[in-house]
Amino acid sequence: MTSASLPRVSVVGLGKLGAPLAAVLASRGFTVIGLDVNKTFVDAMNAGKMPIVEPQLNELIAANKERLSATMDANEAVQKSDASFVIVPTPSDSTGFFSNRFVLQAMETLGKALRTKKGYHVVVITSTVMPGTTGTEIKAALEAASGRKVGPELGLCYNPEFIALGSVVRDMLYPDSILIGESDAKAGDMLQTIYLQMCEKKPPVQRMNFVNAELTKISVNTYVTTKISYANMLADLCDRLPGADVDVVTKALGADTRIGAKYLKGAMGYGGPCFPRDNVAFAALARKIGARADVAEATDRINNHQIERVSGLVAKFAKAGTRIALLGLSYKPQTPVVEESHSVKIAAKLADAGYIVTVHDPLAQDAALTVLGEKVVGASSLDSAVRDCDLLIVGTGWPEYKAIDPAWCKRNGQRLTILDLWRTLPADKFADVADVLYLGSGR
Ligand SMILES: NC(=O)C1=CN([C@@H]2O[C@H](COP(=O)(O)OP(=O)(O)OC[C@H]3O[C@@H](n4cnc5c(N)ncnc54)[C@H](O)[C@@H]3O)[C@@H](O)[C@H]2O)C=CC1
Ligand SMILES: O=C(O)[C@H]1O[C@H](OP(=O)(O)OP(=O)(O)OC[C@H]2O[C@@H](n3ccc(=O)[nH]c3=O)[C@H](O)[C@@H]2O)[C@H](O)[C@@H](O)[C@@H]1O
Structure with a gap:
C-alpha cells in the first residue's frame, strides 16, 4: 500500500512503548502524529531524538521525520488521524488493580476532539488494563466525551503489545501474534490492516471481544512468570542437592516442546514494570470475583523469596x-x-x-x-x-x-x-x- 492509502495514525503517550510504536509505524509508511501531555517528549520527538534508551528508536525517528510529528493538541492529533493508539501509564493501586485514570483522561481529550471530527475513527487501547474495563468505564468515558456511540462511526479496540524493553522495535516488527479485542468487525478490520502493513513477517491475528483480549494479555505475563518461578524453585533445590545443576535440568526440561526452553533460567527473580504487577493484578482480580489464583500467588511468593x-x-x-x-x-x-x-x-x-x-x-x-x-x-x-x-x-x-x-x-x-x-x-x-x-x- 502507498502511504496515501494507509490509515493515518495518532499515538497518545510517547513513552517507552508509545514512542517506538510511532517510529515503527512511520518507518512502515504510515503518517503518524504523536500526542503527549509532556512537552519535553513532544519537543524531543519533533527534534528527532527521544530521551528513551531503546535500540534503533532514534535512528528510526531520524530516518522517517517526514511522516512523523508530535503535538500537545488533541484536536490536531485527532483531525490528522483515522486511528488513535492510547499508550498511557496504568499504574497499580494498593489492591494490585491497574488504575485507568490516565486512560480515562485520554478518553476525555480524544472524545472532545472527536466532536468536531467528521468521519470514522478507531480508538485503540494499548495500555495494559484490568479485564472488564474497556467495554465498561473506558467505552462509557469515550462515548460521553465524544457524544458518539461506539458502532458504525466510532470503533474501539483493546490491543496490547507483547514487547520486551531492549527489543521493542524488533518485537513490534516480528511479533508471535497480534491480539485484537474489538467492538465490531469494522474496527477490528482497520486495526488488522494496520498490523499487516506494519509487521515485517505477517503474524497470525487473534480477534475476540474486549474481555478475552484483556484476560489474554495478563495471562501471558502471568504464565511466563510461572515458568520463571518454577525454574527458580528448581534452582533452590539444586543449591541443596550435591551434584545438581539447574542449567542441566532446565535444558532437558525445555527440550520437551510442551514446556519450551524460553524464560526457564533458574537464577534470580523477575522484575521490571510489567511481570511483577501483571501477576499480582491477575491474582487480585481472581480474589475479587471469587475465583482461585493459587498458581499466580505462589509464583509471586517464590519471586519475592529470591531476595531472602x-x-x-x-x-x-x-x-x-x-x-x-x-x-x-x-x-x-x-x-x-x-x-x-x-x-x-x-x-x-x-x-x-x-x-x-x-x-x-x-x-x-x-x-x-x-x-x-x-x-x-x-x-x-x-x-x-x-x-x-x-x-x-x-x-x-x-x-x-x-x-x-x-x-x-x-x-x-x-x-x-x-x-x-x-x-x-x-x-x-x-x-x-x-x-x-x-x-x-x-x-
Ligand atoms: N514499557 C513496556 O515494556 C510495556 C508497557 N505496556 C503498557 O503500556 C502502557 C504505557 O507504558 P510505558 O510506555 O512504559 O509508559 P511510560 O510512562 O514510559 O509512558 C507513558 C506516556 O504517556 C504520557 N501520558 C500520560 N497521560 C497522558 C494523557 N492523558 N495524554 C497523553 N499522554 C499522556 C506520559 O507523559 C508518558 O510520556 C502501560 O499500561 C504499560 O503497562 C505494555 C507492554 C510493554
Ligand atoms: O507486558 C509487558 O510490558 C512486557 O513484559 C515483559 O517484557 P520486559 O519486562 O520488558 O522484559 P523481559 O525481557 O521479558 O524480562 C522480564 C523479567 O524477567 C526476568 N527473567 C527473564 C527470563 C528468565 O528466564 N528469567 C527471568 O527471571 C528478567 O531478568 C526480567 O527481570 C514481557 O516479556 C513482554 O512480552 C511484555 O509485553
Whole structure:
C-alpha cells in the first residue's frame, strides 16, 4: 500500500512503548502524529531524538521525520488521524488493580476532539488494563466525551503489545501474534490492516471481544512468570542437592516442546514494570470475583523469596561490616529501568543488615541511587568497585561484566568470593584469584 492509502495514525503517550510504536509505524509508511501531555517528549520527538534508551528508536525517528510529528493538541492529533493508539501509564493501586485514570483522561481529550471530527475513527487501547474495563468505564468515558456511540462511526479496540524493553522495535516488527479485542468487525478490520502493513513477517491475528483480549494479555505475563518461578524453585533445590545443576535440568526440561526452553533460567527473580504487577493484578482480580489464583500467588511468593535466598547466602560468607560490591542494578541488562529490580532490593536489604554496600551499573546507577539514597555508595568505576570489596555480587548479568579483569580480584593471600547470580562470569578465568559461586548448583 502507498502511504496515501494507509490509515493515518495518532499515538497518545510517547513513552517507552508509545514512542517506538510511532517510529515503527512511520518507518512502515504510515503518517503518524504523536500526542503527549509532556512537552519535553513532544519537543524531543519533533527534534528527532527521544530521551528513551531503546535500540534503533532514534535512528528510526531520524530516518522517517517526514511522516512523523508530535503535538500537545488533541484536536490536531485527532483531525490528522483515522486511528488513535492510547499508550498511557496504568499504574497499580494498593489492591494490585491497574488504575485507568490516565486512560480515562485520554478518553476525555480524544472524545472532545472527536466532536468536531467528521468521519470514522478507531480508538485503540494499548495500555495494559484490568479485564472488564474497556467495554465498561473506558467505552462509557469515550462515548460521553465524544457524544458518539461506539458502532458504525466510532470503533474501539483493546490491543496490547507483547514487547520486551531492549527489543521493542524488533518485537513490534516480528511479533508471535497480534491480539485484537474489538467492538465490531469494522474496527477490528482497520486495526488488522494496520498490523499487516506494519509487521515485517505477517503474524497470525487473534480477534475476540474486549474481555478475552484483556484476560489474554495478563495471562501471558502471568504464565511466563510461572515458568520463571518454577525454574527458580528448581534452582533452590539444586543449591541443596550435591551434584545438581539447574542449567542441566532446565535444558532437558525445555527440550520437551510442551514446556519450551524460553524464560526457564533458574537464577534470580523477575522484575521490571510489567511481570511483577501483571501477576499480582491477575491474582487480585481472581480474589475479587471469587475465583482461585493459587498458581499466580505462589509464583509471586517464590519471586519475592529470591531476595531472602541471596541475603541468606551472603550471610554464610560475610559478617556485618563487610564491604560488598554489587554489580548490576537494572531489572535486566541493557536498560536503565530499576522498577521492581531484584538487585536494588538486595542492595537495600544488605545495607539494612549492616554491610557496607557499593553499587555499580553501566546505565542504571543514577536511577538506583535515587531509590536507595544514602544506604549505599555509587561506584566511581567498575574496576574500583571490584578492587575495593571483600565480597563481590553480580546481581544483573550485563555482558560488560564478563570483561572484569581477574587482576582486580587479587587480594593479599586471600581468595575473593564472587556470587554470580546469573552465571555471567566465566568461572575458569578467575580460578587463580577468586571462587565464583553460581546459584543453582549443588556444592
Ligand atoms: N514499557 C513496556 O515494556 C510495556 C508497557 N505496556 C503498557 O503500556 C502502557 C504505557 O507504558 P510505558 O510506555 O512504559 O509508559 P511510560 O510512562 O514510559 O509512558 C507513558 C506516556 O504517556 C504520557 N501520558 C500520560 N497521560 C497522558 C494523557 N492523558 N495524554 C497523553 N499522554 C499522556 C506520559 O507523559 C508518558 O510520556 C502501560 O499500561 C504499560 O503497562 C505494555 C507492554 C510493554
Ligand atoms: O507486558 C509487558 O510490558 C512486557 O513484559 C515483559 O517484557 P520486559 O519486562 O520488558 O522484559 P523481559 O525481557 O521479558 O524480562 C522480564 C523479567 O524477567 C526476568 N527473567 C527473564 C527470563 C528468565 O528466564 N528469567 C527471568 O527471571 C528478567 O531478568 C526480567 O527481570 C514481557 O516479556 C513482554 O512480552 C511484555 O509485553
